[in-house]
Amino acid sequence: MTETQASIESRPPSVAHLFLQRVEATPDTEAYRYPVPGPDGGQEQWRSLSWAQAAQRVYAIAAGLIDLGVRPEERVAIASNTRIDWILADLGVLCAGAATTTIYPSTNADESCFILADSGSRVLIAEDAAQLAKARERRSELPELSHVVVINPAGVPDGDGDWVLTLEELEQRGAAYLEKHPEAVRKAVDGITSEQLATLIYTSGTTGRPKGVRLPQDAWSYMAKAIASTGLLGPEDVQYLWLPLAHVFGKVLTAGHIELGHVIAVDGRVDKIIDNLPVVQPTYMAAVPRIFEKVYNGVAAKARAGGGAKYRIFQWAAGVAREYAKTSQENRQASGNPSVPFGLAAKHAVADKLVYAKIREAFGGRLRACVSGSAALAPEIGYFFSGAGIHILEGYGLTESSAASFVNPGENYRTGTVGKPLPGTEVRIAEDGEILLRGPGIMQGYHGLPEKTEEVLEPDGWFHTGDIGELSDDGFLRITDRKKDLIKTSGGKYISPAEVEGQFKAACPFVSNVLVIGANRNFCTALIALDEPTIMGWAADHDLAGRGYAEVVAAPQTRELVEGYVTRINEGLQRWQTIKKFRLLPRDLTVEHGELTPSLKLKRPVVEREFKDLIDEMYEGSREA
Structure with a gap:
């Protein structure tokens, strides 16, 4: 032992x-x-x-x-x-x-x-x-x-x-x-005693009343020891x-x-x-992806406000950061040596002095690592921060598993994965791709809801997460989507909305939230909410100064701006994944309006109900399944 x-x-x-x-x-x-x-x-x-x-x-x-x-x-x-x-x-x-x-x-x-x-x-x-x-x-x-x-x-x-x-x-x-x-x-x-109830955490469900997750005393003492390990x-x-x-x-x-x-x-x-x-x-520091997205957008906006030369330097440095991170991670994985070619290392050193050092200083200057959880971090954003010296270790868990089931292992982290299971936690992938977990961190059940408990918790302790994923040969887990969030077009093609949304967030520095739609439709569309401080800064330099947020979002110049980013990501997608139409929302999505959970995850059904008219408008005249 x-x-x-x-x-x-x-x-x-x-x-x-x-x-x-x-x-x-x-x-x-x-x-x-x-x-x-x-x-x-x-x-x-x-x-x-x-x-x-x-x-x-x-x-x-x-x-x-x-x-x-x-x-x-x-x-x-x-x-x-x-x-x-x-x-x-x-x-x-x-x-x-x-x-x-x-x-x-x-x-x-x-x-x-x-x-x-x-x-x-x-x-x-x-x-x-x-x-x-x-x-x-x-x-x-x-x-x-x-x-x-x-x-x-x-x-x-x-x-x-x-x-x-x-x-x-x-x-x-x-x-x-x-x-x-x-x-x-x-x-x-x-x-x-270890089996006594310690915590009731109510999940913020997308529909109906929340369910109380029963976590025993032992779950937290296990988590404490496992995190330390x-x-x-x-x-x-x-x-x-x-x-x-x-x-x-x-x-x-x-x-x-x-x-x-x-x-x-x-x-x-x-x-x-x-x-x-x-x-x-x-x-x-631990954070949710939205925080890193906002920092990235803020850095990009500041560079753009500094003029064309500064923005070009930022874009160059961002590209170098991603290339450096991908290369070093791939080399470490292949040979255990994270070194990169001399030319790339030289470019990285210049970019570090011009851009990355300032980003690290904004985080306090001493940050060794961040853990990101609660939702998927767009890999391109993860690679950017990795190359800039802000190491984001993605992790994975649910309320029902006391949060921390997987985390990336320090220097050996792999962007785009959630790492390896904590000691004492077991994982297997079901035939349909669903991730199943078992271990001391798993809940006792839903409070007063034995039928709901039986739906997800097997008698031998395996918990059905509802997430789809795949394990590498050496045990790294990659989450591909929520089981219930995978969508199937009327043409029979399965699409992961989160994958397309992540790519868009990495490409467009003005986006706050994006929702890809396409279930039982013959093409995909998107609802896009823009980050107010970032887009308003851009608007002031593009003949839209003095206008309110809703006016800026409705302006043809803004639509043209966002359309450029949609076109860019479509070039890298499969035909059936591409966003054929989009609408800019008149306001951002918020916790107060019930469209985001308190941990800033999208409540897809709520957003689709709230903006049904815009969705119907995009599909008007199209053939349904």
Whole structure:
């Protein structure tokens, strides 16, 4: 048995156990950084918590919940943006032996109420008055919800009695409880077993009510040990965490952090990422593809704004980056040596001074690697960043598999794949190409939905992911599409929309979102949403200054611009894959309109319903299947 296997197999029953071990091992080491307002409304400052300081708050929250009557496996919901209090509250729930129900703060009152009721949550930890209001207006439908704990009490009205208390009050209550029962939290942790429920995460389905995914305590302790075994992170790293913690991708990062003991800088404000990176100077960051797409588009737009010469230099450097990355990866794969021909290395060195070094500086200057997950990253964008020295390691997993099932192995990563399975995770490809997974990270099932569970989880533990993929001879997995998203034209040809969409995103620096349509049609079309800052910058230089976004999108010059990119990618596609017609959307797709999940994945049926008129217009007069 290898050391990795031994570590994984001898894991403790829960992350709560790991947390107590971490605090005991490195009490005075920095654990967290988080932003706080500057004095007198001045510039924000970053504050630190050591593991011992974090533990003091975590134990107080855990004891406060125990004092409120929360018992093992009972649910405590958290509705908040990513912030230090979310992590401490979650650890408090786990150290009380209870289970966390996650709710996105963008979830509307109706769905928030459904999740609280379906999960049977006893306590809701709400970020602010707005999150409290969602529960208050449906309080009569939530008889099991005995308390709401508010993190930021500003603007919270009186009149709820002891039903509402602040997080500070909960911690004070817990501290008083620990004075009388100093071993209460340790006893609660000692009582946790591996199969107990730890987390209920509700999937943001494209239709109908979301399903609660039941993840046991053991899933998270397994993930912590498996992530550590990859060697991608070490105790000296600084990880920047902005991902939504209500999503399994963000949640799994907190488990790995506890096992490894490095620093996490926490700030969930997406609009602060660019400002924070030079300040935090992370060595490691996880993100979704949309973030890398926006950075790429922003760099291209800045180069274009600098004039024709600068833009030509950028385009040349982008081409060199892709060629360098592809060549070095292919050579490493063939011989173990990533070296490239002298001429290419010389061009790369010049491009590095002119372009790449500035990109790395924008990421803080110390970034060793990024992990990308939640959706597919267009390979051409991945190769660009790889060649520029921003190494993006794609990974793969689902809510039902505790997020991290595959990840690319450090320096040996292969752009366009999601890497190899984590130790302890098994994979096989079904006859129809579907990816099946088995291992400790797999869910127990869907909460209260045994029939739905049976549809995807076989009695011997194999989970049907619904994704199509292929394994290389040496174990690298390539995702080709969602099983349900493969489309078949009326001519009988199968098409992967994601493949065509990825190519378009890599080719067109103005695109924000694109949806390829063609199921049961005799040709493919596309709905295209443009990135507002990028296209507005272009518009100002093309006789469209002063016009609004919708006007710019509707302008003939804009259509002509995008048509050029459509023509370019069509040249590299099979005939039946080509985009014959397209429409530019009058606005971008958003989470608020329900067209994107909180992790920024397209909800195809929602988009198709919302813009049905534009789709019908493109197929008007065409022969249907």
